[in-house]
Amino acid sequence: MTPGNTLDASVPAHVPAHLVHGFDYYNAPELKREPHRSMHEFVKSRPPIFYTPHNGGHWVVGRSSDALEMLRQPENFSSDPQYNWAARVPRTVPQQYDPPDLTEYRKIISPFFSPVAIRAMEPQIRAVARSLIAAVEPRGGCEFLEDVAEEFPVVVFLQMAGAPLSDRHHLVDLADKAVRDPDRAVRMRVVLNLAEYVKASIADRRRNPGPDLISHIAQARFHDRPLTEDELVGMGVLLFLAGLDTVAAALAFSMLFLARNPAHYATLRRDPATIVPAIEEILRVHGVAGMERGVTHDFEYGGAPMRRGDRILFVPQLYGFDQPGLDDPFKVDFTRSVSPHLAFGAGPHRCIGSHLARTEMRVFLEEWIAAVPSFAIAPGADVAMRGGNVWSPVALPLVWPASGAAA
Amino acid sequence: MKIAVDRSVCAGHALCALRAPRVYVLDEDGYCASDGQAVPPELEEEAAQGAANCPERAITLIEEPG
Numbered sequence: 001m002t003p004g005n006t007l008d009a010s011v012p013a014h015v016p017a018h019l020v021h022g023f024d025y026y027n028a029p030e031l032k033r034e035p036h037r038s039m040h041e042f043v044k045s046r047p048p049i050f051y052t053p054h055n056g057g058h059w060v061v062g063r064s065s066d067a068l069e070m071l072r073q074p075e076n077f078s079s080d081p082q083y084n085w086a087a088r089v090p091r092t093v094p095q096q097y098d099p100p101d102l103t104e105y106r107k108i109i110s111p112f113f114s115p116v117a118i119r120a121m122e123p124q125i126r127a128v129a130r131s132l133i134a135a136v137e138p139r140g141g142c143e144f145l146e147d148v149a150e151e152f153p154v155v156v157f158l159q160m161a162g163a164p165l166s167d168r169h170h171l172v173d174l175a176d177k178a179v180r181d182p183d184r185a186v187r188m189r190v191v192l193n194l195a196e197y198v199k200a201s202i203a204d205r206r207r208n209p210g211p212d213l214i215s216h217i218a219q220a221r222f223h224d225r226p227l228t229e230d231e232l233v234g235m236g237v238l239l240f241l242a243g244l245d246t247v248a249a250a251l252a253f254s255m256l257f258l259a260r261n262p263a264h265y266a267t268l269r270r271d272p273a274t275i276v277p278a279i280e281e282i283l284r285v286h287g288v289a290g291m292e293r294g295v296t297h298d299f300e301y302g303g304a305p306m307r308r309g310d311r312i313l314f315v316p317q318l319y320g321f322d323q324p325g326l327d328d329p330f331k332v333d334f335t336r337s338v339s340p341h342l343a344f345g346a347g348p349h350r351c352i353g354s355h356l357a358r359t360e361m362r363v364f365l366e367e368w369i370a371a372v373p374s375f376a377i378a379p380g381a382d383v384a385m386r387g388g389n390v391w392s393p394v395a396l397p398l399v400w401p402a403s404g405a406a407a
Numbered sequence: 408m409k410i411a412v413d414r415s416v417c418a419g420h421a422l423c424a425l426r427a428p429r430v431y432v433l434d435e436d437g438y439c440a441s442d443g444q445a446v447p448p449e450l451e452e453e454a455a456q457g458a459a460n461c462p463e464r465a466i467t468l469i470e471e472p473g
Contacts, residue, residue, distance in 0.1 A: 338456065346418060350419060
């Protein structure tokens with residue numbers, strides 16, 4: 001993770017002045033309102049790949065076409081922390097590995113995240129969505145992020161992990177601090193607490209193995225050997241954290257858009273089959289997660305002179321606006337035949353949880369349209385956004401006519 | 408019409424099958440397994456939509472003469 005709010009690096013000598021443009025991914029004021037539109041406008045008028053001195057100093061890849069090519073070149077743009085000081089503790093598996101190790105680690109977890117596996121989980125995911133909606137619907141309003149969106153992926157993960165539901169509140173609290181606490185030291189400490197939780201879970205599943213994801217990784221082999229304790233913890237922590245604030249943010253952006261655009265919501269209610277293309281269109285304009293790579297050797301790419309150890313920021317949040325052949329990129333049209341985006345990345349690191357995330361979004365929207373005929377942003381609410389690794393509304397107060405409300 | 412899939416580029420997004428479920432087949436890990444598959448004329452438009460939504464641009468549709 002990158003610390004925020006600092007213009008703490010001078011520009012290295014190898015970066016020419018015309019490629020230096022300030023882009024504060026964490027704290028730019030533009031991120032607080034319409035981050036996608038304002039940041040797209042910003043990068044559109046800058047060189048395709050430019051360097052910002054903010055947040056320790058890094059390159060920014062502003063164009064989807066460059067990103068697609070670069071994300072397929074792990075030999076040049078690596079996820080290995082040795083090329084990038086933003087290393088995490090514990091080293092996350094497989095996120096912070098390059099092929100071929102990446103490929104081997106992905107094979108271990110792939111059976112739990114494949115489209116077939118996720119389809120089998122759909123009834124459980126639906127039950128979670130229903131119970132969360134049933135809990136808030138009679139109230140006629142909620143703070144959507146805290147009351148629904150942040151709980152949903154945690155509970156789904158607990159089921160995948162075979163963890164007792166009594167761990168729910170502890171984990172929701174840890175998850176919230178690990179990804180949202182403004183203090184980096186707190187985030188790092190909480191990730192270590194989470195690592196302890198993962199270690200204890202693995203020890204437990206070794207004694208009492210089941211069909212769950214934690215039992216599976218506890219018994220997994222990397223080539224011919226069992227995973228080390230560090231690998232297990234790095235994998236468990238990543239599996240837990242990667243789908244939490246990302247899914248919560250994507251759901252919140254979806255609901256914010258639908259609250260502001262009742263005609264689009266009416267379309268989904270009239271024809272629930274539209275939900276699948278609608279999700280792609282919402283992801284295209286409301287991508288949430290960024291990613292980093294480190295440069296492995298000195299070379300020039302796309303007019304940018306790169307040096308070993310330079311950090312590169314990809315901004316998939318913006319890669320749904322500059323796709324070839326796309327008309328009127330800011331128009332959200334659920335009938336588009338193509339909604340091109342890179343919200344789940346590209347290349348060998350493509351988000352392995354993408355099928356789970358899409359299913360969580362679809363099932364949630366299916367259940368929401370069945371329960372809530374219309375809804376709106378609470379009157380007077382000012383919906384602010386936050387930037388950084390995961391863009392999200394900070395809070396989303398919603399209101400609706402509750403079904404059981406007394407006249 | 409025939410489907411050509413660059414398996415070295417397919418990253419398992421599975422959007423082909425999500426957008427065109429009657430055309431594209433996935434392997435057990437969710438990667439496109441339709442390389443070389445023929446597309447019946449009535450599904451050509453659906454096949455094109457599935458291909459166009461591939462984020463990796465891994466799918467090409469080849470018109471066959473005759």
